[in-house]
Amino acid sequence: MTDPQENKLSMYISVQTVVNKNDTVWSGLPAFVTAFGEYEGMIQDIQNTRLVQEGDITGVPKDKAQAKEAAIQKALEVSTAVYAYAAKNNNNTLKEKVNYSPSDLRRSRDTVLIDRLQVIHNEANNIVGDLGDYGIDANDLTDLQGLIDAYENLVEEPRAAITNKSEATAALVSLFKQGDALLNEQLDKLMEQFKEDNGKFYTQYFNARIIIDLGVRHEAEEPQEPEIPSE
Structure with missing residues (x-):
């Protein structure tokens, strides 16, 4: 005013x-x-x-950074399990879809990162029944989706504000x-x-x-x- x-x-x-x-x-x-x-x-x-x-x-950037890191950590937990599964089953296409290093994800622009995280989630979800031996179950994917959604909301919040x-x-x-x-x-x-x-x-x-x-x-x-x- x-x-x-x-x-x-x-x-x-x-x-x-x-x-x-x-x-x-x-x-x-x-x-x-x-x-x-x-x-x-x-x-x-x-x-x-x-x-x-x-x-x-003013607090949104800090919240966004925390949400970003939490989503990345969970995505890496899932993607490495999917990668190992794909390697075991000679599925090179699946390997490439989830083959992101921590730096690949952290350096991604917000909207690109959201897409990459979602791909990891979706590919894991397609084979979730086979990932138990790799330490991943449906609860992990639910957690990952929640973290992706929280991060996406914080990406959009400053523009909306x-x-x-x-x-x-x-x-x-x-x-x-x-x-x-x-x-x-x-x-x-x-x-x-x-x-x-x-x-x-x-x-x-x-x-x-x-x-x-x-x-x-x-x-x-x-x-x-x-x-x-x-x-």
Whole structure:
């Protein structure tokens, strides 16, 4: 969220606080009740969207590295057993399909590695009934598939997070436009209903409508600062 957006959100919340403290004044005006309900919903949407925008993904690379190594270790356990089986049975095609050294796997790009790990799993799965003598059973393949899936999810997560952040940033612009419209075109106008009989509420409301930026006070773009009635 930008500094101007943070400043404006603070103003929104100040207005919300003032209005809620004076609910007995406006609760009998249906149009105000409806507009303020939308306004509070808009503030909640902004706060929820900000959480998405500011989501921390700095730990993902470390998690991905750990998941990658775990998947590779399990894949090597399986592939070496399959290789030995293939050698015993003179199956050169199968040998080549699973013939990856640790460095071959570790140096692979993420998407290539996922494909290679999946090939190892699938080839082993085709002969799992014959791998018991080589130390591999169906549980090992289930474990390997789980490790592959976990690694693949972490490969995709940063891109998804970046997309979500971009969408959240765009959504905030729209939400602030919605908030400004609710204030400028509805709540500000309806406040005139309280100017004569509830001057204190009226004054507090428009004082809250002033945006505070780095300690300097200035008016919201609309409306212009109203005349404050004398008490």
